[in-house]
Amino acid sequence: MISDRSSASLRRDTRGAVYVEFLVAFLPVFVFFLCLLQLALLFSARLVVDHAAIEGARAAAVVIGDEPAPYREPTIGTHTLSKERQKAIRSAVLIALAPLILDDTVVSVGVKVPDSTGGKALPADAPIQPRLGEGMVRVRVEAVVVCKIGLANVIACEPFGSSALRVRTISTESAFPYQGARYAYE
DSSP, rough: OOOOOOOHHHHHHHHHHHHHHHEEEHHHHHHHHHHHHHHHHHHHHHHHHHHHHHHHHHHHHHHHSOOOOOOSSSSSSOOOOOOHHHHHHHHHHHHHHHHHHHTTTTTEEEEBBBTTTOOOOOOOEEHHHHHHHTEEEEEEEEEEEEESTTTTHHHOOOTTTSSSOEEEEEEEEEEEEEEOOOOOOO
16 A cells, blocks of 8 residues: 555656666667677688688698599599598688587588589589689688577577577688699608
């Protein structure tokens, strides 16, 4: 029951108004700060994925011209992108992404060797001779990055399957010059 104060005196009472104003102003600013932090983490992950694509393209420029023995291929001059050569390119990408993989920021990585900029990926054992004259080797990396900042991840990221994770897919492609050199080990 209300004490002997009238309803008119309650309307004039301003105690607690500063606290309510603080909450009204603070919560949107706090959510905005969390979103900025989440976007900064996504941008830094983008830089690492870009670096991984560059490292994959550099590895592809070496792996494509390498001798067939380390890749269990029968003869020199086959010029195919075998599964073993694709594994070597993928390993270079995974090594570059290792810091993000180890702290569970990256949960999935896809590595493809496209036939042209933005083109479709070459299948395993595809002949790569037409690409040698082009002078560039391309590698496309797609990484699924986990958004870890609570509340901001709901705003900045989308759900990941049936789990509670919120993720953002980062896709990038890099090219590296390839002059068609062949390596021979003695």
